[in-house]
Amino acid sequence: xxxxMVTSWHPKEVLPLSFxxxxxxxxxxxxxxxxxxxxxxxxMIAGRIVETEAYLGRDDPACHSYxxxxxxxxxxxxxxxxxxxxxxxxxxxxxxxxxxIPEVPxxxxxxxxxxxxxxxxxxxxxxxxxxxxxxxxxGKLAAAMGFDKTFDGQSLLTGPVGVSPGQLxxxxxxxxxxxxxxxxxxxxxxxxxxxxxxxxSKK
DNA sequence: GATTGGATCGCCT
DNA sequence: GGCGATCCAATCG
Numbered sequence: 243x244x245x246x247m248v249t250s251w252h253p254k255e256v257l258p259l260s261f262x263x264x265x266x267x268x269x270x271x272x273x274x275x276x277x278x279x280x281x282x283x284x285x286m287i288a289g290r291i292v293e294t295e296a297y298l299g300r301d302d303p304a305c306h307s308y309x310x311x312x313x314x315x316x317x318x319x320x321x322x323x324x325x326x327x328x329x330x331x332x333x334x335x336x337x338x339x340x341x342x343i344p345e346v347p348x349x350x351x352x353x354x355x356x357x358x359x360x361x362x363x364x365x366x367x368x369x370x371x372x373x374x375x376x377x378x379x380x381g382k383l384a385a386a387m388g389f390d391k392t393f394d395g396q397s398l399l400t401g402p403v404g405v406s407p408g409q410l411x412x413x414x415x416x417x418x419x420x421x422x423x424x425x426x427x428x429x430x431x432x433x434x435x436x437x438x439x440x441x442x443s444k445k
Numbered sequence: 446g447a448t449t450g451g452a453t454c455g456c457c458t
Numbered sequence: 459g460g461c462g463a464t465c466c467a468a469t470c471g
Binding site: 295297304305306328330331332333334336338351353379380381382421422423424425443 | 450451452453454
């Protein structure tokens, strides 16, 4: 019945490998406005990417791959367009997307999403009601989207998690800033977020 | 083998 | 603003 029909967001296509196989700062900026989705057993969950950070690999002291390959960060070593998830502070997961050529172990941290669909699932998992509390930080969005260590290494081109194309709005600008929560390379301008967006983790 | 610090968050003052 | 939760990886702080 038309009167009871609800709009349901569903990805129509996913970004190709060539999108991810570029320099990490370019990918971090261009991910803004696209849609991260998870075809979860509980239902489709998705959010618009509004904040990212670039981690550049062997030349970036703040990057986990800075001192070489370890069991934790091995997903950054290899092909682009895959998931790198790690546990932080013993209780939260951080969700990253691998980038660049296989020889460069780099990734983009997804720091914040604007909730789009699956919002009731997000509310249940986060135990929060306000939209702004669901995905406004890397640990928050991983919990809301249902991401944990089992997603580490998965492809974003063939699996239940992917990125589908979106657009920037006419009045949106990309703001560049320094990365949050790190202790090395603290002044490198590798954090990017959308202007005037209430869902970013910090201004 | 032990210690320390962390790409965080939520609750406290 | 400060701090505790809680586990893992890096370092021997």
